[in-house]
Amino acid sequence: MATLEVLDIHSFYGSIEAVKGVSLTVEEGEIVTLIGANGAGKTTTLNTISGIIKPRQGRILLSGQDITPLPPHEIVALGICQAPEGRRIFTRLTVLENLEMGAFLRRDKDGVKRDLEHVFALFPRLAERRHQLGGTLSGGEQQMLAIGRALMARPRILLLDEPSMGLAPLLVREIFRIIREINAQGTTILLVEQNAHMALSIANRAYVLQGGRVVLSGTAQEIRHNPEVRRAYLGEVS
Amino acid sequence: MYRLMNRSHSHEGIRQACARGALVGLVLTFVALIGVFTAFATIYVVRGVLSLSQVLLALGPLLAGRAQKAGQRLSWREALAGGLSGVVAGTFVGLLALAVASVNMRAVLVNATPQLVRTLTFGLPLGLGVISLVGFGGLLGAAGAGWVHVPSRLRFSVALGLGTVVVLGALRQNGLAPVLAAVVLALVSGGAWLYKRQWQELQTSYELFRRRNESLLAVLRWPLALVFLLAVPYVLGTYGTSVLNLVGLYVLMGLGLNIVVGYAGLLDLGYVAFFTIGAYVTGLLTSPRSSLGVGLSFWAAWPAAMLAAMVAGVLLGIPVLRMRGDYLAIVTLGFGEIIRILVLSDSFKPILGGAQGIIEIPGPRLGGFQFVKPQHFYYLILLGCLLAVIVSRRLADSRVGRAWLAIREDEDVAEATGINIVKYKLLAFALGASFSGIGGAIFASWLHAIFPNSFTLLVSINILSLVIVGGLGSIPGVIMGALVLVGLPEVLRAFAEYRMLAFGALLVIMMLARPEGIWPAKRVREELRRG
Ligand SMILES: Nc1ncnc2c1ncn2[C@@H]1O[C@H](COP(=O)(O)OP(=O)(O)OP(=O)(O)O)[C@@H](O)[C@H]1O
Ligand SMILES: [Mg+2]
Numbered sequence: 001m002a003t004l005e006v007l008d009i010h011s012f013y014g015s016i017e018a019v020k021g022v023s024l025t026v027e028e029g030e031i032v033t034l035i036g037a038n039g040a041g042k043t044t045t046l047n048t049i050s051g052i053i054k055p056r057q058g059r060i061l062l063s064g065q066d067i068t069p070l071p072p073h074e075i076v077a078l079g080i081c082q083a084p085e086g087r088r089i090f091t092r093l094t095v096l097e098n099l100e101m102g103a104f105l106r107r108d109k110d111g112v113k114r115d116l117e118h119v120f121a122l123f124p125r126l127a128e129r130r131h132q133l134g135g136t137l138s139g140g141e142q143q144m145l146a147i148g149r150a151l152m153a154r155p156r157i158l159l160l161d162e163p164s165m166g167l168a169p170l171l172v173r174e175i176f177r178i179i180r181e182i183n184a185q186g187t188t189i190l191l192v193e194q195n196a197h198m199a200l201s202i203a204n205r206a207y208v209l210q211g212g213r214v215v216l217s218g219t220a221q222e223i224r225h226n227p228e229v230r231r232a233y234l235g236e237v238s
Numbered sequence: 239m240y241r242l243m244n245r246s247h248s249h250e251g252i253r254q255a256c257a258r259g260a261l262v263g264l265v266l267t268f269v270a271l272i273g274v275f276t277a278f279a280t281i282y283v284v285r286g287v288l289s290l291s292q293v294l295l296a297l298g299p300l301l302a303g304r305a306q307k308a309g310q311r312l313s314w315r316e317a318l319a320g321g322l323s324g325v326v327a328g329t330f331v332g333l334l335a336l337a338v339a340s341v342n343m344r345a346v347l348v349n350a351t352p353q354l355v356r357t358l359t360f361g362l363p364l365g366l367g368v369i370s371l372v373g374f375g376g377l378l379g380a381a382g383a384g385w386v387h388v389p390s391r392l393r394f395s396v397a398l399g400l401g402t403v404v405v406l407g408a409l410r411q412n413g414l415a416p417v418l419a420a421v422v423l424a425l426v427s428g429g430a431w432l433y434k435r436q437w438q439e440l441q442t443s444y445e446l447f448r449r450r451n452e453s454l455l456a457v458l459r460w461p462l463a464l465v466f467l468l469a470v471p472y473v474l475g476t477y478g479t480s481v482l483n484l485v486g487l488y489v490l491m492g493l494g495l496n497i498v499v500g501y502a503g504l505l506d507l508g509y510v511a512f513f514t515i516g517a518y519v520t521g522l523l524t525s526p527r528s529s530l531g532v533g534l535s536f537w538a539a540w541p542a543a544m545l546a547a548m549v550a551g552v553l554l555g556i557p558v559l560r561m562r563g564d565y566l567a568i569v570t571l572g573f574g575e576i577i578r579i580l581v582l583s584d585s586f587k588p589i590l591g592g593a594q595g596i597i598e599i600p601g602p603r604l605g606g607f608q609f610v611k612p613q614h615f616y617y618l619i620l621l622g623c624l625l626a627v628i629v630s631r632r633l634a635d636s637r638v639g640r641a642w643l644a645i646r647e648d649e650d651v652a653e654a655t656g657i658n659i660v661k662y663k664l665l666a667f668a669l670g671a672s673f674s675g676i677g678g679a680i681f682a683s684w685l686h687a688i689f690p691n692s693f694t695l696l697v698s699i700n701i702l703s704l705v706i707v708g709g710l711g712s713i714p715g716v717i718m719g720a721l722v723l724v725g726l727p728e729v730l731r732a733f734a735e736y737r738m739l740a741f742g743a744l745l746v747i748m749m750l751a752r753p754e755g756i757w758p759a760k761r762v763r764e765e766l767r768r769g
Contacts, residue, residue, distance in 0.1 A: 052653060076656030084654050090647040101644050104637075105656045153656055 003028040003188055004049070004080070004157055009058030011041075011048045018044040020212035021058070026157065026190050031183050033191045033199040033220070035233055036209035042192040043085050045209070046159050049190075050082045051075040062157075077105050079156035083163065085192075087142040089149060091135030095126050098134050098145055102152030112152070119148040122178055140171040147178070157188045164195045176202055196233040200224045208233070251319055255306065259323035259379070262302040263330025266295065270334060270358065273349035279357040282413030283404050290408050291357055295331070299324035299375040303382025312387040317380045324379015325372055332368035335359050391434050399427030467620060471613040479612040481728040483684070486619035487677050488704060488724045492716040493626040494673025495701050500711035500759070501639060502666035503646025505567045508554070508574025510697040512671035515550050516543040516678025517688045518581060521596035522589075524683065528596050529589045536602035540679040547675025548668040550577075555667035559660055562649070574698055582690040595689035599682050615684045622680060626673050630713050633669070642666055700724070707748060709755025718756040722748075 004026040011019040019041045026032045034042050047053045049060055051072040060068045067075055090098050099119060103112045120127035123144045129137065134145060143163055150158055160179065164172040172195065180202050183189050193199035200206055206223040208216035216223065223229055269275065278291035303320030335358040337343075343350040359367020385393065403423050407413040414422065448455060471479040491513060498506045522528045523539040554573050558566050581590045590596070601609040602618065609615060633639050641662040644652035653659050682688050700723060708719025726744075748756070 050654065052650075071658070071660070072653050073656045073658040076654075081656070082654050084650065088648065088651045088654070090644065090651060092647055093643075101640065101652075102655055104640065104644070149655065 003063060004190070005061040006045070006049065007059045007061065009045070009048055009055040009060065011044050011053050011055045013044075018212055019048065019055070022209070022212070022214055023058075024207050024214065024217070026188060028156075028188055029183075029186070030204045031179070031189045031191060031202055033193055033196075033203040033206045034209055035193055035196045035199055035206060035223075037232075038194075040209040041212040042209055043161055044212075046082060046161050046190070046192055049075075049159060050080060073105070076153055076155075079154075080159065081150045081153040081155035081157075082159040083146040083150040083161065085161035086165070087139060087146050089134040089137075089142055089145050091133065093134055094131050095134060095137070095145060096130045098149050099126075099152050102149035103154075105153060111154070115152055115154060119151055122151075122181065123148055140167050140175070143167065143175060144178075147175075147182075151182065151187070155187065157190060158182065159190050159192075161192045162194060163191070164193065164198060172198060196229070248315070251315070252322065255319040255322040256326050258302050258305050259299075259326025259375075260330065262298045262323070263327040266298045266327065266331050267334050269294070270331070270354060271347050271349055273354075275357050276349060276351065276354050279353075281408055283407035284419040285413040285415050287416055287419075288407075288413075289357075290404075292360070293404055295358070296374070296378055298331075299327045299378035300382040300385070302327045303379035304385055306383065308383075308386040312384050316383045320383025321376040321380035324375040324377065324382065326375075327379070328372040328375020331358055331375070332371040335364065335368055335371070339364055391431065394434060395427040395430035398430045399423045399425075402426045468617075471616045476612055479616050481725060483612055483615050483619050484728070485720045485725045486616070486623050487681055488701060488720040489623050489717055490619065490626050490677040490680075491674045491701050492704050492708070492720050493623070493630050493713065494670040494677070496670075496705050496711065496713070496716050497630065497633065497642075497673075498666050498670035499702065499705060501634065501642040501646065502663060503642075504558075504663065504666060505563065505570070506667075506670070507567050507571035507695075507698055507702065508577075509570075509670070509674060509701055510693050510695065511554070511574045511577040512547040512550055512674035513678040513681070513697065514577050514581060514693040515671075516540075516547050516675030517682040517693070518590060518596065518678075519543040519546045519675075520679040520682040521599050521688050525596050525599045527598045528591075533600075536600070536679070536683045539683075540676060543679035544672045544675040547671040547678070551667040551669075551671030552664050554671075555664045559663055571695070571698075574695060578690055578693050578695075581693070593690060595687060596682075597687040599686045599688065601683050601686065609683070615680065618680055622676055626676075627713055629669075634711075634713075638662065638665065703745075707745065707755060709758035711761070712755065712757050712759035715755050715757040715759065722756065 006022060006024045008021050008023050009019055010017060010021055022041070022045055024032070024034070034045065036042050044053060048055050051067070051070055051074070055068065058068075059066055062075075062078055062080065065078075067078060067080075070078070090101060093101065096116075099116055100112070103115065106112055120130070125141055126144055126148055129141065134142065137145060143165075147158075147160065147163060150160075163175050163179065167175065176198050179189060179191065183202075191199055191203065200220045200223060203220040206218065206220050207214050208223065208229060216226065216229065218226075224234075275291040275294065278294060279289050281290040282288065283290055283293055302323035305323070306316065306319055309316060335355050338350045339352070339355045355364070355367075358371065360370065361367075362370060388396075400423065403414065403419050403426075406422060407419065413419075470482065474482060491509070494512070495506065495509050498504050498509070520536070520539045520543045522530045523532060523534045523542060524536060526533040554570065558569050561569060580586060581595075582593060583590075584592055586592070587594075601614075603609065609618065641652070641657050644655060644657050645659060645662060649659060681692075704719035704723040705716055706719075707723060708717070709715030723745075
């Protein structure tokens with residue numbers, strides 16, 4: 001059973017078509033990555049899945065249910081939660097308040113408490129800084145908080161938009177390790193990345209986006225060995 | 239070497255003393271040219287002896303002398319520097335008097351009148367007046383320098399005594415009689431002198447008492463506050479109560495706007511619209527002379543007024559759902575104006591009365607009891623405010639409050655977090671409007687008549703200012719803001735048109751000194767502390 005199916009979506013900004021018929025599937029338990037150059041339409045695709053942008057054409061199914069017309073908050077309630085691009089967190093709320101806000105839709109207090117401890121276990125740096133204001137965290141910590149906040153909604157599918165952006169190599173490694181851990185604990189992940197090398201190293205499957213279209217897809221192995229990808233995205237000189 | 243340093247030190251000292259004096263002198267000149275002294279000349283603090291403008295004039299050199307860094311004890315050098323500052327300040331004022339007396343500048347500076355010269359020179363001949371300005375300036379400057387070295391107990395008592403005399407005298411018609419002023423000064427200063435120590439003891443024993451009876455006080459706190467609130471109109475009398483009623487209406491509306499701006503972070507500049515709608519719905523439904531002519535009672539009308547305001551809130555909310563910051567402000571501003579123009583317009587005159595408004599609006603009636611006096615309305619407004627406070631508190635601590643917080647902090651993140659932006663924004667607009675609708679209903683039945691020109695943009699601005707001055711998102715802040723922004727100008731009415739000037743200056747000073755508001759919300763306070 002496919003968890004998430006994106007069927008030929010076309011998304012526009014005004015008259016500019018940023019996504020020109022993207023189709024992809026994310027199976028339960030997978031890590032799927034979406035790679036591509038700047039402006040390829042990766043964020044737009046994610047925002048369309050989250051319901052923040054409505055596609056002009058195409059459908060998005062979650063376990064067979066059409067979620068295309070639903071508003072973002074209902075899509076979150078159905079189990080798709082996004083950690084937006086650029087470490088978007090509530091800068092004037094504390095770490096703890098940010099995480100609690102992430103669980104806004106949940107009514108199970110005990111479960112929220114347990115998940116809070118879980119997030120703190122995943123990100124010990126956040127635990128130490130639970131009363132610090134979000135805006136005063138370092139870039140890497142903010143990224144952790146953004147992921148933690150999304151996790152607090154207890155999503156079935158976590159959408160991550162460039163979690164490694166602007167982080168030092170050591171921290172990038174750390175973040176990817178944690179993404180893998182989150183996945184191992186049962187959360188399906190759709191990962192958008194510029195850092196194709198790292199993304200392909202943890203993903204099961206990959207889609208390559210170019211100019212708003214999927215130009216290549218396959219297992220991470222296949223994509224990694226594709227000469228075109230090696231040249232364009234993995235920085236290999238041929 | 240040491241000598242050299244010392245000398246350059248003292249040169250520096252002279253320069254700074256002159257600079258301080260010049261600054262004060264410039265301020266006094268400015269204050270004089272906007273007409274404050276002329277206006278205050280007739281407000282006597284001590285009848286026939288001391289006017290408020292003289293107090294103000296004396297305060298300048300005093301402050302100039304006081305402003306320098308003080309050493310361990312009063313030295314000649316300090317006293318001289320203070321005196322120098324005072325002389326410079328006095329010279330500025332003296333030169334101003336000379337200039338105004340010799341050149342006619344009234345075409346440009348409307349307040350440069352012979353009367354100003356008379357005020358500045360204490361009615362003395364010009365030359366003598368200027369000399370005494372400079373001389374008194376020097377003396378006061380030196381006194382200012384010495385002031386810091388007066389023992390604190392004495393300083394406290396004298397300042398308190400003088401302050402009391404100035405405030406009482408200025409507020410009283412024609413000031414205090416000289417004897418009375420002396421008595422007040424002696425009593426207050428003497429009392430303060432004698433009791434300063436006892437006062438501290440009293441405080442510590444109260445503190446002890448408070449600690450020991452914490453639980454009792456906790457139980458008694460609210461009943462005591464209520465008794466106080468209920469007793470207030472008997473203490474204040476009719477005029478004071480009317481002022482307080484106005485403050486209360488603004489508290490009610492401020493709490494409503496606080497939901498929109500303070501909690502949800504939506505800048506609304508047209509908030510007066512809901513007040514207008516509440517007042518007009520009440521007028522239409524209750525006045526026998528209105529176009530509807532149904533003559534309902536106030537009690538039947540206010541829920542309708544509230545509902546109408548809520549509906550209007552939603553109607554305003556829908557088109558602005560996606561707007562942010564400045565766009566939102568402009569559109570809401572337009573909304574407020576549209577409502578005012580509608581009630582003023584000739585096309586709706588048969589229904590809404592145009593410029594003639596709606597008259598013969600009956601006051602509320604409870605059984606056989608008719609609300610007439612301000613005191614009666616006080617209780618009605620108090621009830622409204624109490625309800626608004628309770629509702630606001632509940633909301634702030636609820637899920638709804640958290641959703642508003644998220645939207646205020648970052649709408650996009652809130653959306654990604656799964657918060658229903660549309661629902662909570664509309665809820666904020668509707669609830670905020672409802673308070674204002676109730677306020678409008680009470681307003682209409684209190685004044686018995688409503689006219690379009692009571693519902694101007696100024697009302698919106700006043701409400702927004704009191705919310706900001708009090709402290710965005712803070713309930714006590716709204717109350718303090720309303721007391722300061724609505725109550726104070728009424729109390730300052732004695733100062734005629736200069737009240738707005740004094741008031742504006744006060745606002746500027748307040749926002750500089752306390753940018754987070756008089757009584758900021760806990761969250762804001764913590765943020766500022768954390769840095
Ligand atoms: N709000 C917007 N209004 C207009 N055009 C937009 C908007 N957001 C994105 N675009 C355009 O849509 C295209 C796709 O943008 P998108 O943000 O999806 O790219 P991306 O693949 O996420 O790029 P990056 O790796 O730089 O984040 C780009 O050409 C971009 O300029
Ligand atoms: Mg992007």
